[in-house]
Amino acid sequence: MNSNYSIEKYLRPGKHSETLLINQLSQLRTDNNQNVFKFGFGQSPFPVPEKITQHLAEAAHRKEYMSVQGHLPLRQAIASFHHDMENKNWDHEQIIVGAGSKILLYCIMAAFAKAEVLLPAPSWVSYEPQAKLAGHNVEWLTTHFDQQWQLTPETLECFCQARENQETPLILVFNYPSNPTGQSYSSEQLQRLAKVMRKYKIIVIADEIYSLLSYDKEYCTLEDFYPEGCIVSSGLSKWCGAGGWRLGFHHIPKQLGHAFFQAVIGVASETYSCAPSPIQVAATHAYENQTLAKSFLQKQIGLLKEISLYCSNRLRESGINIHDAQGGFYLFPDFSPFSKQLFKRNISTGEQLTGALMEETGVALLPGSAFGMPESSLTTRLAFVDFDGSQIWVAENEKAEFDKVKQGIEKLCDWLGSL
Numbered sequence: 001m002n003s004n005y006s007i008e009k010y011l012r013p014g015k016h017s018e019t020l021l022i023n024q025l026s027q028l029r030t031d032n033n034q035n036v037f038k039f040g041f042g043q044s045p046f047p048v049p050e051k052i053t054q055h056l057a058e059a060a061h062r063k064e065y066m067s068v069q070g071h072l073p074l075r076q077a078i079a080s081f082h083h084d085m086e087n088k089n090w091d092h093e094q095i096i097v098g099a100g101s102k103i104l105l106y107c108i109m110a111a112f113a114k115a116e117v118l119l120p121a122p123s124w125v126s127y128e129p130q131a132k133l134a135g136h137n138v139e140w141l142t143t144h145f146d147q148q149w150q151l152t153p154e155t156l157e158c159f160c161q162a163r164e165n166q167e168t169p170l171i172l173v174f175n176y177p178s179n180p181t182g183q184s185y186s187s188e189q190l191q192r193l194a195k196v197m198r199k200y201k202i203i204v205i206a207d208e209i210y211s212l213l214s215y216d217k218e219y220c221t222l223e224d225f226y227p228e229g230c231i232v233s234s235g236l237s238k239w240c241g242a243g244g245w246r247l248g249f250h251h252i253p254k255q256l257g258h259a260f261f262q263a264v265i266g267v268a269s270e271t272y273s274c275a276p277s278p279i280q281v282a283a284t285h286a287y288e289n290q291t292l293a294k295s296f297l298q299k300q301i302g303l304l305k306e307i308s309l310y311c312s313n314r315l316r317e318s319g320i321n322i323h324d325a326q327g328g329f330y331l332f333p334d335f336s337p338f339s340k341q342l343f344k345r346n347i348s349t350g351e352q353l354t355g356a357l358m359e360e361t362g363v364a365l366l367p368g369s370a371f372g373m374p375e376s377s378l379t380t381r382l383a384f385v386d387f388d389g390s391q392i393w394v395a396e397n398e399k400a401e402f403d404k405v406k407q408g409i410e411k412l413c414d415w416l417g418s419l
């Protein structure tokens with residue numbers, strides 16, 4: 001073989017996930033003793049409840065492979081938990097458990113030899129690369145600030161009507177409360193969208209990973225209006241503060257057929273085999289202990305709502321276009337009202353904006369372009385969870401310290417004032 005032989009040209013044109021990159025940049029500043037406000041990388045600031053970690057310790061000896069579909073008591077506990085918390089009517093036989101919901105999203109896409117994947121812009125960073133890994137084309141649907149960055153039935157209808165090959169399965173990944181925008185849909189909006197989805201037989205993955213962290217009681221699900229085509233994706237990562245445990249699940253409606261379910265199980269079996277057994281056992285307890293879950297959720301929601309409102313109000317005051325978050329860990333500030341001042345400073349893309357902010361203030365945000373927005377969009381994602389949530393279990397003092405988040409927001413506002 002030629003000694004100059006290089007494998008590089010055979011590699012996929014993958015890009016390093018921008019969320020991880022910003023985390024590394026933040027770390028670099030920290031290592032240099034420079035202040036960093038880590039609003040780039042969003043993971044739960046809250047610790048897994050101690051009772052649940054004890055169950056995990058007790059299950060450490062569970063070394064056997066479990067079934068690909070998932071531990072039966074866990075699937076039963078998930079169905080019952082989501083019935084009581086969110087009024088879902090799931091058959092545990094239609095639930096598949098995975099090592100995080102992310103790999104299951106990939107399994108759904110990879111179950112199709114051919115499909116088209118549809119994403120509202122902005123959407124979570126991993127949907128597009130996953131669709132491409134599975135060999136599918138991705139189409140982006142535009143959304144607007146004035147419409148809360150939400151997909152409208154008109155935009156969806158327009159896309160579906162114009163599709164060349166109506167036969168190719170169409171998968172829409174639809175996430176609420178949204179990462180990155182923090183927005184959710186009303187039942188009326190979901191009802192109108194469901195009509196279009198039904199008309200074009202769209203396979204929808206409703207990514208409800210943040211649903212239990214919705215701030216208001218009126219949480220609505222697409223499944224109520226489009227049960228036959230709606231796969232629900234969720235897991236332990238967000239509500240239970242257990243992202244690194246890697247435990248997620250999908251509920252796949254029976255109406256999508258046995259062959260489809262088996263195809264998904266097939267991809268799961270050839271990739272991750274089963275979610276880790278000790279984690280599945282501990283997760284069963286987490287889903288069974290609803291009293292614990294309810295008090296944990298109530299505390300988290302109170303804190304998340306308080307800090308998110310502080311941030312959105314303060315940023316709005318300083319002239320940024322922003323909507324209050326309705327759930328989860330994120331806000332989506334749009335700096336376009338400052339486009340003229342930014343342009344004078346040679347900032348005309350989201351990436352230049354977040355780069356300048358990081359360099360001049362230590363505030364780490366991610367550009368909207370990481371979520372499918374155009375390069376020129378001056379939108380950003382702000383994860384307001386750079387605080388120590390471990391005090392959540394300190395009964396006398398449930399207040400988490402938000403000082404660091406508040407300082408970062410002030411830095412950002414000062415910077416805007418100086419433009």
Ligand code: PLP
Pocket residue numbers: 099100101102103124175178179207209234235236237243246247248
């Ligand atoms: N979907 C969204 C919108 C997310 O933000 C994340 C995690 O960041 C996931 C899915 C993946 O979650 P999991 O930890 O279950 O793989």
